[in-house]
Amino acid sequence: MKVSIGTPPVDIYGTVDTASNLVWTPCVPCNDNCFKQIHPLFDPRKSSTYSEISCHSEKCHQVWYEGRCSPQNSCIYSTGYTSGLSHGVLAKEKATITSSSGQAVSFDIAFGCGHNSTLHSDVQATIGLGPGPLSFVSQIGGKRFSYCLLPRGTEYTDPSITSKISFGNGSEVVGDDVVSTPFVAGDEYLVTLEGISVGDTYVSFNSSGKASKGNMCIDSGSPMFALPPDFYNRLEVEVKKQISIDPIKDDPNLGTRLCYRTKITNENGPKLTVHFEGASVELKPIQTFNQPLKEYEY
Numbered sequence: 001m002k003v004s005i006g007t008p009p010v011d012i013y014g015t016v017d018t019a020s021n022l023v024w025t026p027c028v029p030c031n032d033n034c035f036k037q038i039h040p041l042f043d044p045r046k047s048s049t050y051s052e053i054s055c056h057s058e059k060c061h062q063v064w065y066e067g068r069c070s071p072q073n074s075c076i077y078s079t080g081y082t083s084g085l086s087h088g089v090l091a092k093e094k095a096t097i098t099s100s101s102g103q104a105v106s107f108d109i110a111f112g113c114g115h116n117s118t119l120h121s122d123v124q125a126t127i128g129l130g131p132g133p134l135s136f137v138s139q140i141g142g143k144r145f146s147y148c149l150l151p152r153g154t155e156y157t158d159p160s161i162t163s164k165i166s167f168g169n170g171s172e173v174v175g176d177d178v179v180s181t182p183f184v185a186g187d188e189y190l191v192t193l194e195g196i197s198v199g200d201t202y203v204s205f206n207s208s209g210k211a212s213k214g215n216m217c218i219d220s221g222s223p224m225f226a227l228p229p230d231f232y233n234r235l236e237v238e239v240k241k242q243i244s245i246d247p248i249k250d251d252p253n254l255g256t257r258l259c260y261r262t263k264i265t266n267e268n269g270p271k272l273t274v275h276f277e278g279a280s281v282e283l284k285p286i287q288t289f290n291q292p293l294k295e296y297e298y
Helices: 229-241
Strands: 002-005 010-017 023-026 074-082 084-098 104-117 126-127 145-148 164-167 193-198 201-204 273-277 279-283
Touching: 010 023, 023 084, 193 229, 201 229
Parallel strands: 010 126, 023 104
Antiparallel strands: 002 010, 002 084, 023 126, 074 084, 084 104, 145 164, 193 201, 193 273, 273 279
């Protein structure tokens, strides 16, 4: 997602992450560990609207990890991900996005100006969209947003098609095929997964048959659909039953993954229907089975 920050505005490109709250970007100066970026780093010294936030402010105590004081009494943030850590100063700045009518809309936001990073990624920033007070969606007001993220690689096959994200009261998704499930209050966007059907066979989330509320987090920063071992194992048994050939067992590179040696496309596999509280979503085989890598094609 592109957001412009500062005066004059500088474009930053960040990963949209619904499971974190902080908005941050690498800043000048950045230490030797900082991954080489495709786009220029934000230089706070060149912005007339940049100001650091005091470590005694309320916003400093709202940082994902407890804010600490610098020698200049600025708020120090430190936030971690599976791929590394971002460390820097919490600051106030003007952020600008483009409205649906093409007009520039600006907001004052608190964001992390990163001067130390161990993240190894060519993504320049993170746009936290979680429910916390420092997330981008919370700071711009309304707490309403929707998105449609296209599969990776779509932009190469048809550059005219792009992913979309909308904010505000006009961002509701409506239509005949739209389903809805309630959120469960928490620090993340939690929903209740009751079970998954393989074809016409229902597999419950828990062996007891009753799922606990808020047992799943919606995380746009993690593309895989992760399930707890007990549920996954029972689901895998049913998937195997409904596929007429045996999975690969003699390739050490594949381990225990459910992989098949076949020239038939994955469009012929079983359909999985994910049952959330009050809403069911059908996943086609192409969404549940990856196409094989070239070295594993037979």
